[in-house]
Amino acid sequence: MxxxxxxxxxxxxxxxxxxxxxxxxxxxxxxxxxxxxxxxxxxxxxxxxxxxxxxxxxxxxxxxxxxxxxxxxxxxxxxxxxxxxxxxxxxxxxxxxxxxxxxxxxxxxxxxxxxxxxxxxxxxxxxxxxxxxxxxxxxxxxxxxxxxxxxxxxxxxxxxxxxxxxxxxxxxxxxxxxxxxxxxxxxxxxxxxxxxxxxxxxxxxxxxxxxxxxxxxxxxxxxxxxxxxxxxxxxxxxxxxxxxxxxSGYEFRVNDFLREQGYVETARGGDGMPSWSTIASDELQQGDAGNDRGHGLLERGLAVSAKVGITSQRIGAALERAGLDEFVAERVPENLVRAATERVDFPSSKAYVRDRIECGVRINLRGREPDGVVSPERYRSVRSDLVDALEGVRTPSGNRVFETVATREAFFDGPHVDNAPDVVTVPADFDQFLSAQLRGTQFGQPREPWxxxxxxxxxxxxxxxxxxxxxxxxxxxxxxxxxxxxxxxxxxxxxxxxxxxxxxxxxxxxxxxxxxxxxxxxxxxxxxxxxxxxxxxx
The missing domain is CATH 3.40.720.10 (Alkaline Phosphatase, subunit A)
Structure with a gap:
């Protein structure tokens, strides 16, 4: 050269x-x-x-x-x-x-x-x-x-x-x-x-x-x-x-845990994040194959939606705009109803996981979030309670889910710390798969083996x-x-x-x-x- x-x-x-x-x-x-x-x-x-x-x-x-x-x-x-x-x-x-x-x-x-x-x-x-x-x-x-x-x-x-x-x-x-x-x-x-x-x-x-x-x-x-x-x-x-x-660990659905602890509120319809994409991937995207009950026109339509990128954060709004949210609830089997319509109700929740990739829990703080419900005076106590609760989580095998649960200041500093999760959750050996989805149970098999x-x-x-x-x-x-x-x-x-x-x-x-x-x-x-x-x- x-x-x-x-x-x-x-x-x-x-x-x-x-x-x-x-x-x-x-x-x-x-x-x-x-x-x-x-x-x-x-x-x-x-x-x-x-x-x-x-x-x-x-x-x-x-x-x-x-x-x-x-x-x-x-x-x-x-x-x-x-x-x-x-x-x-x-x-x-x-x-x-x-x-x-x-x-x-x-x-x-x-x-x-x-x-x-x-x-x-x-x-x-x-x-x-x-x-x-x-x-x-x-x-x-x-x-x-x-x-x-x-x-x-x-x-x-x-x-x-x-x-x-x-x-x-x-x-x-x-x-x-x-x-x-x-x-x-x-x-x-x-x-x-x-x-x-x-x-x-x-x-x-x-x-x-x-x-x-x-x-x-x-x-x-x-x-x-x-x-x-x-x-x-x-x-x-x-x-x-x-x-x-x-x-080799488990999938831990943090929002299901937080719901049982009284932090997460859920809704069907309205603002929030439905638990959708795993059902879409595992069931709907299979089309007519491998499903004993078959898929109706609506379900196939939802499968197409999943394929073109209407993912968990989008599907609820799409159903609502199309006037299909009640129709879905009446006609689709319960697992698909839950997956397509039940979601974390962000404005009503005290704390939630908004994105599993963040490795942490966000507090719905008044004055910071649009409809915050946790007052600034209660912020530190709520955060401390979350740390204690998450530190104590054990898998069905009795192992710790997290090797570290700490406030965000333990990991981040700088002008954009406020964008970080309030509580950082580090999976033990990165061997537990974290999920933000609502599936009705706290634990399952990891969605991805690697x-x-x-x-x-x-x-x-x-x-x-x-x-x-x-x-x-x-x-x-x-x-x-x-x-x-x-x-x-x-x-x-x-x-x-x-x-x-x-x-x-x-x-x-x-x-x-x-x-x-x-x-x-x-x-x-x-x-x-x-x-x-x-x-x-x-």
Whole structure:
């Protein structure tokens, strides 16, 4: 390649962890990734709470906790209403924006929650939560990419069969690598960041299928090899947002527990969140097959609604607008009536789980929520009672559901702490599956046999990297200051992480305060449907 060599490359592998990588290394399936670990140093990377894509990746690329950048899950709430998060919800500078202030250019491909992009010296093609035809930076660069490599998509088509799905996973991985190499050649950046999402998606859609996991990882390794050959970076870092692994515990339906404790009120019709998507996935989307009683016209209509993205937060309002809520209650069997119409009545409840990805309980506080019922004077006592009640929960096997139940201040600090759950609930070993759904019973089998774990991975190799460095305390927040240090750029004094000892720190400085501006709505049914497919929106 004739362009200026890339100085620092960051490879993001969603859900990457040693328990997944090591068996593939032993089989010789990932020679390029293994060479990075062999030539440098690697260790588990402790993720944050919550360890999920929409909050963890912004924490990684800003170096701050969610209380400072403002994103706690896939959903951004305005009172009791919600929208899918996007880049305008991330209220702190990304590391490529800080590099711009230090005279460095960057190319970023497929980083989650980066749509719509902000201006900086370089190029950005957004990833997860962006629409299929996202706004990119600079204007027109997506057309350039598509002209150069033939095609570029953010997502695979929905509702394809297994063989097509895996082929699409590999194709998307290839698009990431090809687009990244083209943009590096085109913009000659100092820093490059390419993220691969399918390493997480394959576990959500095809858990326990080793062949499909291997196929995705081999495609990633091939692209990493081509990037190393073409871009010749001086320093390479590999990092993940969290790990992944099998769940052997239970599904704990926190709102069912809170209802029995007197905190959650429910309603059929009106505002709230119906318990819908699991029934829709397990029963309605089966169509006429595998159901002894068959599906009537109404049920098939609801199945179609589920497939096109009318998920739990939307179905109740849709039924009400169509005048079908009473019709459903009279004609559909009880399990579907409950699933389609019973919901958490947010305005009437004292506390509730609004989004399972947040890992916590929200108090319906007067003066903060639109129809708060808990007075500010009672806030601390209600929160303390919730902590005590949740700490005492045991599974049917007698094990603790939570390893930690604490107030949000124990996990978050910053200007956006008020957006966090009031009580943070950390599942024991991340082996219990939390759900916000109302199902009538507190416990069930985990909806997904594999899900997120706390420890991901970090690795570093190349110029200036100490291969003997001790990374035993590596944390997600440390990645951004470490990347900056490889380019001799100071970390921000607002960052919560520290430069990992693989490279020499470059100090820190005050950068201009982040100018948040207005939050732009995502309001994209297709994005919502894809998140529901993966179980992220119930």
């Amino acid at each position: 004739d362009s200026q060599p890339l100085q620092t490359l960051l490879v993001g592998i969603d859900a990457g962890c040693r328990s997944v990588l090591d068996p593939l290394f032993e089989d010789g399936a990932l020679p390029n990734l293994q060479s990075i670990l062999d030539d440098g140093t690697a260790a588990p990377l402790e993720s944050q709470v919550p360890p999920w894509t929409p909050s963890a990746w912004p924490s990684l690329y800003t170096g701050v906790n969610p209380g400072k950048h403002g994103v706690f899950g896939f959903l951004d709430f305005d009172g009791y209403d919600w929208d899918v998060v996007n880049a305008t919800c991330v209220r702190e500078h990304a590391l490529w924006e800080l590099l711009d202030r230090c005279g460095h250019s960057s190319v970023v491909v497929n980083a989650p929650v980066t749509h719509p992009p902000r201006a900086f010296d370089g190029a950005l093609v957004p990833g997860y939560t962006a629409p299929e035809d996202p706004t990119c930076h600079p204007d027109g660069v997506l057309d350039e990419v598509r002209d150069a490599i033939g095609d570029y998509r953010v997502y695979a088509p929905r509702n394809v069969d297994e063989d097509e799905a895996v082929a699409w996973y590999r194709r998307l991985v290839g698009m990431r690598g090809e687009a990244f190499r083209y943009l590096v050649s085109r913009f000659e950046p100092s820093f490059g960041f390419v993220q691969f999402q399918q390493t997480d998606t394959v576990f959500h859609e095809y858990p326990d299928d080793d062949a499909k996991v291997r196929a995705v990882y081999e495609a990633v390794d091939e692209q990493v090899g081509e990037i190393l050959d073409d871009c010749d970076p001086d320093t390479v870092l590999v990092a993940s947002d969290h790990g992944i692994g099998p769940y 899900n997120h774990k706390r420890d991901g991975i970090v690795a570093a190799a190349g110029a200036g990297v100490d291969p003997d460095a001790d990374l035993s305390d590596a944390h997600l927040f440390d990645v951004a200051p470490t990347v900056l240090a490889t380019l001799d750029a100071p970390a921000s004094d607002r960052m919560d992480g520290e430069t990992l000892p693989v490279v020499e720190p470059a100090g820190e400085q005050s950068y201009p305060a982040y100018d948040a501006g207005e939050t732009v709505a995502t309001d994209d049914g297709d994005v919502e449907a894809r998140l529901a497919d993966l179980g992220y929106i119930e």
